[in-house]
Amino acid sequence: MPKSLGVATLNMLNVKAYGLSKFRIASINADFKDMMVETGIQLDEMLVKGNYVLSSFFSKANGPFTVILKKVYVRGSATLMVESDGHLTTDQIKMDITFGDMAMDFQNLGFLGSVFQGIVNSAPNIVFDAMKPFMMQEADKVLRVEINTNIEKMLGDRRLPNSITxxxxxxxxxxxxxxxxxxxxxxxxxxxxxxxxxxxxxxxxxxxxxxxxxxxxxxxxxxxxxxxxxxxxxxxxxxxxxxxxxxxxxxxxxxxxxxxxxxxxxxxxxxxxxxxxxxxxxxxxxxxxxxxxxxxxxxxxxxxxxxxxxxxxxxxxxxxxxxxxxxxxxxxxxxxxxxxxxxxxxxxxxxxxxxxxxxxxxxxxxx
Missing domain, CATH: 3.15.10 (Bactericidal permeability-increasing protein; domain 1)
Known part of the structure; x- marks a missing residue:
């Protein structure tokens, strides 16, 4: 995950998120006419671990990093559609992640530590903003496959008319x-x-x-x-x-x-x-x-x-x-x-x- 910090470039590698299975469903709203489901999911804490490379014109640092997100709230929506051949499939998936508090630990920063700390102090969400698009992209891919697989199991080869809902x-x-x-x-x-x-x-x-x-x-x-x-x-x-x-x-x-x-x-x-x-x-x-x-x-x-x-x-x-x-x-x-x-x-x-x-x-x- 590359992120330009102005005077330096941050690359995060081998990133894994932990704690996703401890979610609680806060709300679900299903509109059967528009075939849309909106859901809100809460996580008390999400732990993100990986390796980083922070490089600038005059120095370079790398090592492991840890980010702890607290009071995470995921809001998502999925819309289904009937294709021209009559099969029901996923049309759009939209997601957004917000959090209440964040703690970070980047080891081995050395000389770049003060530079990185100054950037983080001025823009505390900068690391999260770097991770967020990739998390959303991966979630879209996984959810789309999962939803379509379950639709196929439920409906089989049944065709639906696309002239009415x-x-x-x-x-x-x-x-x-x-x-x-x-x-x-x-x-x-x-x-x-x-x-x-x-x-x-x-x-x-x-x-x-x-x-x-x-x-x-x-x-x-x-x-x-x-x-x-x-x-x-x-x-x-x-x-x-x-x-x-x-x-x-x-x-x-x-x-x-x-x-x-x-x-x-x-x-x-x-x-x-x-x-x-x-x-x-x-x-x-x-x-x-x-x-x-x-x-x-x-x-x-x-x-x-x-x-x-x-x-x-x-x-x-x-x-x-x-x-x-x-x-x-x-x-x-x-x-x-x-x-x-x-x-x-x-x-x-x-x-x-x-x-x-x-x-x-x-x-x-x-x-």
Whole structure:
């Protein structure tokens, strides 16, 4: 590593850095849309050893040297891209290293000691600035190979479309999976309610459009303060439903059909999981947004218009209040399910299954 010091030239040879395995991850932020991951890594101390040659017009010195960097912080980001042939690969890697304190020991400086000390006093980071570009270059090379190797192991020869992001491609596969599982159209269980002589029955109800979900905003994951969090924003296109109703009052019975459409449904969900696997996952945020609602009834005669007016007008006027009212009960229900999950046991079971299978495993998450 050559570095010009003005009146002298410093060359550092056979340089090795120690202590890199004692890192702690301070933060991770993953943006699945832009396929970018940012991370912050802390090192209490990094030890750098090597040999040096310090030469000037009138003298020359050489020998071993030691540099101790304390409170080292490494900030890096990696961006992936889909190549023209459909393979996922590393696009850009950016890194920066800073430190809180530094101590140096250059042995056998002799006559050049006072000159070198004067240069260091005026520019204390000069030795670190000489090492930094080479450290970054080596880290880029190693990380690029490591990331691409793991991508190849995970995806194999699978090709991805480069017209849309891999995230949107995965969501499209999710829509296909929902249809294959028979959830779209979805059959709603029949409902039967009786209150004295009055009875209501709703049967043969189907809802379609559930698989039309798409990414509304971004999908991000982060790790901070020993907690992993995931934020998802999804929405559906138009939801259509139809069913048969039957209303009875004593000996009188009316039968009819109902059709309804919901312009869209959008949801924002944020969940978190502490790295302490003895703790349970938490649902931190849950927000719903519903578009315009329209209902059509037939079979009740004049009451059809009354029912349509009541359903079409009131829910649309009050849908924001309705969404706010159902968010907390749903959030509490989901949290109850999370509280029943033994995270530590689930992770052990997945690891054992991974060891036995020797390959990537797909997991089904069911509530």
């Amino acid at each position: 891999p995230l949107d491609s995965a969501i499209a596969m999710g829509r296909k999976w929902v249809r294959q599982q028979g959830y779209d159209p979805y059959h709603v269980d029949d409902m039967n309610r009786t209150m004295g002589v009055f009875s209501v029955q709703l049967s043969n109800t189907w809802i379609s459009g559930i698989s039309s979900f798409y990414r509304v905003g971004n999908i991000t994951a982060a790790m901070l303060n020993n907690t992993i969090s995931l934020r998802v924003q999804l929405g559906t296109q138009e939801i259509i439903g139809a069913g048969q109703w039957e209303v009875g009052f004593g000996l009188m019975t009316r039968v009819g059909h109902v059709q309804f459409t919901v312009q869209h449904i959008r949801a924002t969900v944020e969940i978190s999981q502490p790295l302490d696997t003895r703790k349970r996952p938490q649902i931190n945020d849950l927000q719903f947004d519903m578009g315009n609602i329209q209902v059509r009834c037939d079979g009740a005669g004049t009451l059809d218009y009354v029912m349509e007016f009541a359903v079409n007008v009131l829910p649309n006027l009050l849908r924001y209040q309705i969404m706010d009212a159902i968010e907390n009960p749903i959030k509490q229900r989901v949290q109850e399910k999370f509280n029943a999950i033994d995270v530590e046991l689930a992770m052990k079971q997945m690891i054992e299954k991974y060891k036995k299978g020797g390959k990537m495993i797909s997991f089904d998450f069911k509530l």
